[in-house]
Amino acid sequence: MKALDELEFDNRFARLGDAFSTQVLPEPIEAPRLVIASEAAMGLLDLDAAQAATPLFAEVFSGHKLWAEAEPRAMVYSGHQFGQYNPQLGDGRGLLLGEVVNDAGEHWDLHLKGAGQTPWSRMGDGRAVLRSSIREFLASEALHALGIPSTRALCVTASDTPVWRERQERAAMLLRLSPSHVRFGHFEYFYYTRQPELHKQLADHVLSAHFPECAAEEQPYLAMFRSVVERTAEMIAKWQAYGFCHGVMNTDNMSILGLTFDFGPYAFLDDFDARFICNHSDNQGRYAYSNQVPIAHWNLSALAQALTPLIEVDALREALELFLPLFQASYLDLMRRRLGLVTAEEEDQGLVERLLQLMQNSAVDYNLFFRHLGEQAPGPAIKQLRDHFVDLSGFDGWGALYLDRLARQPDEAPATRTARMNAVNPLYILRNYLAQNAIEAAEAGDYSEVRRLHQVLSNPFEAQAGMDAYAQRPPDWGKHLEISCSS
Numbered sequence: 375m376k377a378l379d380e381l382e383f384d385n386r387f388a389r390l391g392d393a394f395s396t397q398v399l400p401e402p403i404e405a406p407r408l409v410i411a412s413e414a415a416m417g418l419l420d421l422d423a424a425q426a427a428t429p430l431f432a433e434v435f436s437g438h439k440l441w442a443e444a445e446p447r448a449m450v451y452s453g454h455q456f457g458q459y460n461p462q463l464g465d466g467r468g469l470l471l472g473e474v475v476n477d478a479g480e481h482w483d484l485h486l487k488g489a490g491q492t493p494w495s496r497m498g499d500g501r502a503v504l505r506s507s508i509r510e511f512l513a514s515e516a517l518h519a520l521g522i523p524s525t526r527a528l529c530v531t532a533s534d535t536p537v538w539r540e541r542q543e544r545a546a547m548l549l550r551l552s553p554s555h556v557r558f559g560h561f562e563y564f565y566y567t568r569q570p571e572l573h574k575q576l577a578d579h580v581l582s583a584h585f586p587e588c589a590a591e592e593q594p595y596l597a598m599f600r601s602v603v604e605r606t607a608e609m610i611a612k613w614q615a616y617g618f619c620h621g622v623m624n625t626d627n628m629s630i631l632g633l634t635f636d637f638g639p640y641a642f643l644d645d646f647d648a649r650f651i652c653n654h655s656d657n658q659g660r661y662a663y664s665n666q667v668p669i670a671h672w673n674l675s676a677l678a679q680a681l682t683p684l685i686e687v688d689a690l691r692e693a694l695e696l697f698l699p700l701f702q703a704s705y706l707d708l709m710r711r712r713l714g715l716v717t718a719e720e721e722d723q724g725l726v727e728r729l730l731q732l733m734q735n736s737a738v739d740y741n742l743f744f745r746h747l748g749e750q751a752p753g754p755a756i757k758q759l760r761d762h763f764v765d766l767s768g769f770d771g772w773g774a775l776y777l778d779r780l781a782r783q784p785d786e787a788p789a790t791r792t793a794r795m796n797a798v799n800p801l802y803i804l805r806n807y808l809a810q811n812a813i814e815a816a817e818a819g820d821y822s823e824v825r826r827l828h829q830v831l832s833n834p835f836e837a838q839a840g841m842d843a844y845a846q847r848p849p850d851w852g853k854h855l856e857i858s859c860s861s
């Protein structure tokens with residue numbers, strides 16, 4: 375285990391040169407204090423957990439101190455926002471501090487969000503507020519614990535520095551970890567600015583640093599694109615299966631590694647609602663829960679367009695066609711496991727769809743339904759869950775189909791079934807109201823609730839003593855909270 379000043383750097387992205395990023399120093403925030411650190415994320419850097427309590431830790435992650443080997447840089451990119459191409463994006467308030475190499479030889483980008491203005495800040499102040507930093511921290515670590523690919527969060531620091539949003543708030547910084555911060559929008563930038571050499575340099579960097587297994591293929595760029603399609607399909611399957619809504623699926627928020635990236639007004643579904651829109655400025659529902667699948671495909675098409683200088687159009691088209699079948703297979707596989715099915719039958723898709731329709735009609739809590747389904751033997755579980763449905767005969771019909779379906783798979787002891795289902799059906803979900811409670815306490819200077827919530831969500835599949843309150847349906851005030859898009 376290492377101390378903070380023992381980290382080793384190898385800044386590959388910085389070495390690509392000034393066409394890709396610009397050197398900018400972090401602008402510190404006043405009177406920094408540590409809100410929370412993730413021990414698991416610290417482990418990725420081989421950092422000793424006790425380091426979080428040192429004064430140096432809060433100083434470094436609030437922009438006051440920097441390693442001599444760090445090379446802080448703002449990256450340039452562009453992207454499609456709500457379907458429109460925006461040529462003018464880039465790190466407007468985040469800096470890539472450098473790439474740490476851990477003992478296992480892995481590279482981890484250290485990205486400090488809220489570090490001040492950069493050449494890409496446009497009208498923005500370069501800052502991030504405490505509430506949005508806490509929301510990104512909690513989501514990154516909670517998604518990871520659920521098995522959903524995501525960037526990670528090392529820590530959040532709070533400060534006295536005032537920032538103005540709808541009201542006056544305080545600036546904070548979040549340290550994000552990811553093997554790469556390259557977005558679909560990076561490729562779009564070099565494609566639309568017609569810089570073929572730089573475009574190829576970017577592709578070669580991503581290939582060698584992040585897709586080494588593709589470099590040996592006959593068509594390395596195509597193999598890499600196929601891998602992006604596969605990873606994105608897998609990520610979206612998990613979002614849909616667990617009811618995660620991203621809210622701002624612009625191509626500048628899509629990671630080339632298929633990681634959930636850039637957390638804004640995201641939400642997990644409480645009651646199941648396919649039409650749910652978590653982003654209140656998304657008037658058309660472009661990024662509604664059920665649209666995430668076609669939008670991911672659309673975003674991959676935008677990336678494919680940006681890769682046409684390197685890959686033949688027909689090959690790109692073929693690779694794109696893999697997306698939907700890959701998504702469907704992965705989604706159905708996970709939904710089968712959530713229902714406790716160990717075999718695969720043709721009708722399983724219909725069984726899932728029919729259940730979701732019933733849940734939608736009765737506003738049933740999405741994640742708790744599956745947890746409760748697995749906690750008792752199937753017969754009694756169905757009987758108990760029946761009370762949550764308005765359309766009783768509809769649910770009875772589904773319950774009969776489900777029990778018939780279970781009868782066609784091997785018998786097992788109830789405890790075995792429960793253990794298997796609990797391992798894929800979380801008891802604790804990052805509900806908006808839970809995050810809201812933690813944020814309000816943190817804004818008043820009490821960080822204990824953020825820390826408790828993070829701890830509960832780090833182990834979402836196992837019941838934890840004294841944490842029943844985190845495993846309930848939201849109170850009325852906590853449903854459909856309006857989460858501000860400003861951050």
Ligand code: AMP
Nearest residue numbers: 463464465466467495498499500501636
């Ligand atoms: P986001 O909606 O967070 O993905 O941000 C979209 C773009 O706006 C990115 O290029 C951000 O860097 C930039 N941005 C967002 N907030 C700010 C801010 N407060 N100051 C400067 N740039 C920002």
Ligand code: MG
Nearest residue numbers: 626627635636
């Ligand atoms: Mg973004």
